[in-house]
Amino acid sequence: MPAELPGKILEIQVVRNNRLGLVEFGDTRRPIFLDLVPDAKVGDYVTVHVGFATGRISEAEALKDSAEAYEEPGTAEHDLQLEEAGPAMRRRVKPR
Amino acid sequence: MVPDEMIEFARIYRVLSELDPEQLKKVLPLAQESHYRRGELLFREGDRSTHLHLIVSGDVSLELMAGDHSISVQTAHPGEAIGWSALTPGSRTHFQARALAPVQTVSFAGDRLREACDRDPAMGYALTKQLLALVTDRLDAARLQLVDAYLTRTSESPLQPSR
Numbered sequence A: 001m002p003a004e005l006p007g008k009i010l011e012i013q014v015v016r017n018n019r020l021g022l023v024e025f026g027d028t029r030r031p032i033f034l035d036l037v038p039d040a041k042v043g044d045y046v047t048v049h050v051g052f053a054t055g056r057i058s059e060a061e062a063l064k065d066s067a068e069a070y071e072e073p074g075t076a077e078h079d080l081q082l083e084e085a086g087p088a089m090r091r092r093v094k095p096r
Numbered sequence B: 001m002v003p004d005e006m007i008e009f010a011r012i013y014r015v016l017s018e019l020d021p022e023q024l025k026k027v028l029p030l031a032q033e034s035h036y037r038r039g040e041l042l043f044r045e046g047d048r049s050t051h052l053h054l055i056v057s058g059d060v061s062l063e064l065m066a067g068d069h070s071i072s073v074q075t076a077h078p079g080e081a082i083g084w085s086a087l088t089p090g091s092r093t094h095f096q097a098r099a100l101a102p103v104q105t106v107s108f109a110g111d112r113l114r115e116a117c118d119r120d121p122a123m124g125y126a127l128t129k130q131l132l133a134l135v136t137d138r139l140d141a142a143r144l145q146l147v148d149a150y151l152t153r154t155s156e157s158p159l160q161p162s163r
Helices: A059-071 A076-085 B003-012 B021-030 B110-119 B121-156
Strands: A005-015 A018-025 A028-033 A045-049 A052-057 B031-036 B041-043 B051-057 B060-066 B069-076 B096-099 B103-109
Touching: A005 A028, A005 A052, A005 A059, A005 B003, A018 A045, A018 B003, A028 A052, A028 B003, A045 A059, A052 A059, A052 B021, B003 B051, B021 B031, B021 B103, B021 B110, B021 B121, B031 B041, B051 B110, B069 B096, B069 B121, B103 B110, B110 B121
Parallel strands: none
Antiparallel strands: A005 A018, A005 A045, A018 A028, A045 A052, B031 B103, B041 B096, B051 B103, B060 B069, B060 B096
């Protein structure tokens, strides 16, 4: 199952034909495609995979998933990759 | 976030930009994020071509091996796809790809992506159109680089290019 991480939508913009959101993952913010969650609005929590929001989740689920991310470290190699990739990826929920 | 950053982000995923939500749902489970350290090889020249990579961040040098050293042929940047021959059954890589910085890609196993396209030809066509556009960009860049190399060489030579 692909790794997914939870994030909170801070802002929504339409770029060309795509609906993009600025999504917060802990202390990092990234643009994310929202085309698969057309009902999602600012303030909602979504699960994200490879730059796309794949579903909406409750705030409680998002916080639980975030907490698990810190309790479930990946392999040493995986952690190093996340370290090099920057803070956004260090908040990944599960290792590959 | 300023719109420019959003536009840049959308550009990186250009190859998926024409897929409708149902098609995206078929493709995204096949995708995974991959990370490479500076200097690490994404693939070697002559390897079986297995993965299509969309570069999300970092630059990748495409190199040819000459004896025991490599010659950089081209640099691929965020928004470009490399390893697109993975969509062709049985093909091998023509270059080796080396991360010039920490590199993040979204990668697809070529055989699984091909199977998905076979099951949904409309989706395959939408993907192929965008991939073809990326390949065309790469060919244009390679052509410019060749012209540049030719002009540099001829300016150092007593022979001048004919007009």
